[in-house]
Amino acid sequence: MKKNRVAIVGAGLVGSLWAVYMAKRGYDVKVFDRRPDIRKLKIVQGKSINLALSDRGWRGLEGAGIADAIRKVALPMHGRMMHAVDGKLTFQPYGKEGQAIYSVSRGLLNQTLMQCAAEHDNVHFAFQHRCKDVNLESNTVSFYDEVNQCDVSEQFDQVFGTDGAFSAVRSRLTRLDRYDYSQSYLDHGYKELEIAANADGTHQLDVNCLHIWPRGEFMMIALPNIDGSFTCTLFIPFEGEYSLANLKTPEAVRSFFEKHFSDAVPMMPELVEDYFANPDASLVMTKCYPWHYSNKVCLMGDAAHAIVPFYGQGMNAGFEDCTYLNQLLDEHHDNFDLVFPEYTRLRKPAGDAILELALGNYIEMRDKTGDHDFLLQKKIEARFSAKYPQKWASLYEQVSFSHTPYHDALRNGKRQQKIMDQVMDDPNIESKWDSDEIEQKMLSLL
Numbered sequence: 001m002k003k004n005r006v007a008i009v010g011a012g013l014v015g016s017l018w019a020v021y022m023a024k025r026g027y028d029v030k031v032f033d034r035r036p037d038i039r040k041l042k043i044v045q046g047k048s049i050n051l052a053l054s055d056r057g058w059r060g061l062e063g064a065g066i067a068d069a070i071r072k073v074a075l076p077m078h079g080r081m082m083h084a085v086d087g088k089l090t091f092q093p094y095g096k097e098g099q100a101i102y103s104v105s106r107g108l109l110n111q112t113l114m115q116c117a118a119e120h121d122n123v124h125f126a127f128q129h130r131c132k133d134v135n136l137e138s139n140t141v142s143f144y145d146e147v148n149q150c151d152v153s154e155q156f157d158q159v160f161g162t163d164g165a166f167s168a169v170r171s172r173l174t175r176l177d178r179y180d181y182s183q184s185y186l187d188h189g190y191k192e193l194e195i196a197a198n199a200d201g202t203h204q205l206d207v208n209c210l211h212i213w214p215r216g217e218f219m220m221i222a223l224p225n226i227d228g229s230f231t232c233t234l235f236i237p238f239e240g241e242y243s244l245a246n247l248k249t250p251e252a253v254r255s256f257f258e259k260h261f262s263d264a265v266p267m268m269p270e271l272v273e274d275y276f277a278n279p280d281a282s283l284v285m286t287k288c289y290p291w292h293y294s295n296k297v298c299l300m301g302d303a304a305h306a307i308v309p310f311y312g313q314g315m316n317a318g319f320e321d322c323t324y325l326n327q328l329l330d331e332h333h334d335n336f337d338l339v340f341p342e343y344t345r346l347r348k349p350a351g352d353a354i355l356e357l358a359l360g361n362y363i364e365m366r367d368k369t370g371d372h373d374f375l376l377q378k379k380i381e382a383r384f385s386a387k388y389p390q391k392w393a394s395l396y397e398q399v400s401f402s403h404t405p406y407h408d409a410l411r412n413g414k415r416q417q418k419i420m421d422q423v424m425d426d427p428n429i430e431s432k433w434d435s436d437e438i439e440q441k442m443l444s445l446l
């Protein structure tokens with residue numbers, strides 16, 4: 001039987017992975033992107049921005065049979081390493097022994113995914129094609145072809161919008177009657193910086209950690225690259241005392257970093273150059289509903305759910321969209337009348353929940369990871385969870401090391417926090433945090 005012709009608009013991380021899934025299902029797939037073919041760019045290993053890949057993302061890659069290729073270039077991070085203002089280091093494991101999230105280069109990951117898709121005869125790419133609109137009657141997608149400088153259009157049976165946070169495909173759906181859509185920006189922005197490698201190519205900081213400099217209203221994080229460097233991101237308000245607006249001269253930047261990140265500065269020889277070469281970047285969040293139109297159009301990845309990056313889950317959630325949609329195609333024998341509404345029903349609550357979780361984690365990372373009580377609470381939870389793994393998995397574990405739907409993880413996490421608030425209320429908790437009494441109290445509260 002001849003399979004449908006499908007368009008995937010956006011050859012980013014999610015679109016390229018989805019192309020592999022659809023190719024394997026036997027569809028005739030055409031993938032469009034407004035960018036030139038990034039496989040032709042030489043991505044210096046590790047120099048590009050990196051992302052944290054966790055279990056949901058790995059499952060998405062495994063389902064398409066391409067996890068092994070990515071594993072070779074992924075660096076495990078077993079926990080957070082907190083850097084206090086005085087340089088004191090505190091390590092906090094993310095989960096149990098052996099559990100880790102993985103630092104991967106966005107550029108290499110995208111190239112690898114595109115290459116895997118291109119190896120299928122039934123996948124074709126069209127680059128420098130910027131989607132302008134979708135005619136929902138005929139399912140015809142119109143593009144501006146930047147090479148030939150003209151408008152072109154093509155008709156498809158299904159159109160998958162994987163064109164990111166500012167999706168043109170979604171933009172067409174927002175013009176439908178009773179279509180829900182909202183967009184907002186965080187008051188905080190970010191700046192990419194770099195910690196250099198040692199002269200011999202080794203890392204200057206512990207390579208198997210995600211490093212955090214929590215400073216209350218702002219923070220810096222660093223993820224390792226395979227060339228020995230770390231990509232750092234400073235998250236900071238746009239306006240106010242400590243803000244991007246107040247860091248406009250080399251002197252201001254240098255003195256700000258020396259005051260707040262003094263242990264990192266000697267490892268950042270290009271700090272001032274990097275600071276002014278890289279843009280002040282903003283963080284957008286979007287919500288929309290439904291994620292499909294009829295049996296024709298479906299949104300995936302950031303096009304459906306653009307979130308802030310503080311749980312390291314945006315891409316992971318997008319890869320999980322691929323897992324779910326593929327399973328639904330199996331269950332419903334590729335009947336899009338059934339698959340698309342079911343996909344929206346299952347995934348929309350997950351998208352909303354991971355946005356809430358990510359916003360909450362920003363406060364946790366920048367404010368609480370340096371806090372004594374917070375670290376004590378994490379120790380109590382870790383001890384209890386090691387003894388009763390069936391009864392207690394931390395929220396972080398549920399999000400990063402399980403496939404529990406995000407909305408269930410959010411609900412469980414809120415319940416656990418109520419218990420921990422009662423446990424931490426004990427005035428003598430410091431001296432008896434690892435006692436039978438506390439353990440029994442937690443069991444009874446559960």
Ligand SMILES: Cc1cc2nc3c(=O)[nH]c(=O)nc-3n(C[C@H](O)[C@H](O)[C@H](O)COP(=O)(O)OP(=O)(O)OC[C@H]3O[C@@H](n4cnc5c(N)ncnc54)[C@H](O)[C@@H]3O)c2cc1C
Nearest residue numbers: 010012013014034052131163164301302312313314315316
């Ligand atoms: C600072 C930062 C750190 C992050 N860290 C993490 C992390 O650690 N872990 C994690 O899981 N996630 C992280 N994320 C989120 C992650 O980057 C996104 O969730 C992920 O890139 C979404 O993939 P996507 O394919 O949906 O969209 P994108 O990666 O944005 O790809 C969209 C593609 O569509 C193309 N496109 C756009 N418009 C058009 C158009 N009109 N026509 C044709 N093509 C078009 C673009 O060129 C692009 O190739 C982070 C995000 C930020 C900003």
